[in-house]
Amino acid sequence: MNMELSRRxxxxxxxxxxxxxTLGAMGFxxxxxxxxxxxxxxxxANTTETRNTCTYCSVACGIIIYSKGDLKKGEKAEIxxxxxxxxxxxxxxxLCPKGAALRDIVxxxxxxxxxxxxxxxxxxxxxxxxxxxxxxxxxxxxxDRDANFIAKNADxxxxxxxxxxxxxxxxxxxxxxxxxxxxxxxSTGMLAFDNQARV
Amino acid sequence: xxxxPRAFSLPEADPTAIGNVSTPPFAVLPxxxxxxATRAARLRAYAGVSPAADYLNFVAGxxxxxxxxxxxxxxxxxxxxxxxxxxxxxxxxxxxxxRFTLDAAAETTLDRLFDAAAAVAMPEPAARALERVRAGxxxxxxxxxxxxxxxxxxxxxxxxxxxxxxxxxxxxxxAGLDPRALVPVGDGxxxxxxxxxxxxxIVEWPNAHGSRFCACGLCAxxxxxxxxxxxxxxxxxxxxxxxxxGGPGTVKAETCxxxxxxxxVMYQNKDTGIEPLADDVGSLGLDMMMQNGPYKRAAFNPFLxxx
Numbered sequence: 001m002n003m004e005l006s007r008r009x010x011x012x013x014x015x016x017x018x019x020x021x022t023l024g025a026m027g028f029x030x031x032x033x034x035x036x037x038x039x040x041x042x043x044x045a046n047t048t049e050t051r052n053t054c055t056y057c058s059v060a061c062g063i064i065i066y067s068k069g070d071l072k073k074g075e076k077a078e079i080x081x082x083x084x085x086x087x088x089x090x091x092x093x094x095l096c097p098k099g100a101a102l103r104d105i106v107x108x109x110x111x112x113x114x115x116x117x118x119x120x121x122x123x124x125x126x127x128x129x130x131x132x133x134x135x136x137x138x139x140x141x142x143x144d145r146d147a148n149f150i151a152k153n154a155d156x157x158x159x160x161x162x163x164x165x166x167x168x169x170x171x172x173x174x175x176x177x178x179x180x181x182x183x184x185x186x187s188t189g190m191l192a193f194d195n196q197a198r199v
Numbered sequence: 200x201x202x203x204p205r206a207f208s209l210p211e212a213d214p215t216a217i218g219n220v221s222t223p224p225f226a227v228l229p230x231x232x233x234x235x236a237t238r239a240a241r242l243r244a245y246a247g248v249s250p251a252a253d254y255l256n257f258v259a260g261x262x263x264x265x266x267x268x269x270x271x272x273x274x275x276x277x278x279x280x281x282x283x284x285x286x287x288x289x290x291x292x293x294x295x296x297x298r299f300t301l302d303a304a305a306e307t308t309l310d311r312l313f314d315a316a317a318a319v320a321m322p323e324p325a326a327r328a329l330e331r332v333r334a335g336x337x338x339x340x341x342x343x344x345x346x347x348x349x350x351x352x353x354x355x356x357x358x359x360x361x362x363x364x365x366x367x368x369x370x371x372x373x374a375g376l377d378p379r380a381l382v383p384v385g386d387g388x389x390x391x392x393x394x395x396x397x398x399x400x401i402v403e404w405p406n407a408h409g410s411r412f413c414a415c416g417l418c419a420x421x422x423x424x425x426x427x428x429x430x431x432x433x434x435x436x437x438x439x440x441x442x443x444x445g446g447p448g449t450v451k452a453e454t455c456x457x458x459x460x461x462x463x464v465m466y467q468n469k470d471t472g473i474e475p476l477a478d479d480v481g482s483l484g485l486d487m488m489m490q491n492g493p494y495k496r497a498a499f500n501p502f503l504x505x506x
Binding site for chain 1: 220221222223249250251252253254255257321322323324325328352355356359407408409410411425426427437438439440441442443444445448451456483484487488489492501502503504505506
């Protein structure tokens with residue numbers, strides 16, 4: 001017998017097909033019927049509450065995202081509200097002003113959704129692919145490192161520093177992502193670096 | 200004041216302590232002196248706007264009777280120190296339903312409630328059931344059935360009156376416990392009496408902002424429970440919410456795809472008037488709509504058996 005039947009069986013029936021409700025047994029069948037008639041024009045709406053992590057800073061506050069529509073049931077979901085997660089040990093339901101305005105950044109028309117490039121001499125941004133963007137970034141980093149890498153200091157001691165570029169990584173990441181980012185960035189000699197691994 | 204050669208005082212202006220740390224209590228015990236009065240008022244408010252007004256007024260009348268009999272009830276027999284220690288040590292509820300026996304206080308509570316309930320207007324089937332429970336046969340067996348949350352259909356109405364009497368008795372028993380000595384006894388189980396919840400509440404209290412508490416359907420204890428987690432099986436996977444489209448969104452069915460059940464969650468932070476048992480009965484329409492879906496109701500409310 002499953003848990004539901006063993007612990008949640010509230011109505012024992014002895015006669016075959018005999019079933020009912022408190023309202024029926026008490027003689028309130030009319031109230032029951034009136035309620036059934038009343039709800040006919042109404043529909044149920046699927047909503048969800050989802051735990052997530054605020055994307056803003058390395059404090060990584062817990063948030064609850066409320067949405068209308070349930071993706072699990074093949075519906076389109078729209079975020080209607082975001083609040084602090086009261087069960088999260090870091091922020092216990094609180095959010096800073098930026099975090100409290102998270103819903104607005106989700107729906108913001110100005111939100112950056114893909115890589116944009118403003119070419120030298122141009123007065124506007126244009127959309128580029130991730131491949132192009134990553135190639136450009138890699139190229140710029142390589143050129144800068146080749147030009148400014150400090151292998152030894154004035155005393156001739158090996159220091160392997162790259163001081164002319166900094167790196168800021170995302171906050172809402174796993175330990176593993178933070179570890180990998182740290183290893184990659186530090187191995188280039190970069191010192192100006194921050195990500196979730198700091199906290 | 201401690202005297203120290205270098206003792207000096209500074210104005211207490213620690214900039215890091217600008218608010219209190221929100222630490223929700225594990226359990227909040229019921230206060231019978233206003234529990235039933237608040238519940239009845241809420242039921243009356245629902246009756247004013249509901250198509251099931253007759254039933255809501257009847258339940259409100261019964262709950263008012265629960266409140267009215269409180270003065271002068273004999274003190275219930277509370278668990279002794281040894282029982283409390285043993286329960287806490289083994290993660291068991293201090294009010295043991297399986298070993299409950301009808302003491303003088305419980306008998307008096309039931310007798311007085313049945314007498315007071317006789318003044319409530321009710322249809323013929325309910326009145327006949329009340330007469331049968333007042334006659335007092337099979338009382339111990341019916342009490343055992345109610346405490347095991349398993350009610351036989353043939354005498355459902357009688358059991359509802361017994362349950363109403365036990366609500367008074369168990370709320371008074373729970374009110375006498377030490378909330379700091381309570382321990383979690385299992386997912387979706389009341390830490391006082393081990394029973395299933397009637398619903399859960401999202402609260403807005405000075406030390407619990409947006410936290411969730413389950414409400415016991417028998418003793419009315421509130422216990423802290425992590426949000427977005429099934430209140431009957433404890434799963435955090437496949438939790439969804441269903442509400443009446445276009446409604447205020449203050450009462451939703453929290454559904455679980457693991458155990459295929461639902462229990463209502465009520466947003467007291469949006470509507471401060473919410474009383475879990477009253478709002479459960481008041482939102483009967485939601486249960487009727489949920490009957491067409493795959494989820495079964497897992498809450499315990501003697502006034503809504505069968506949904």
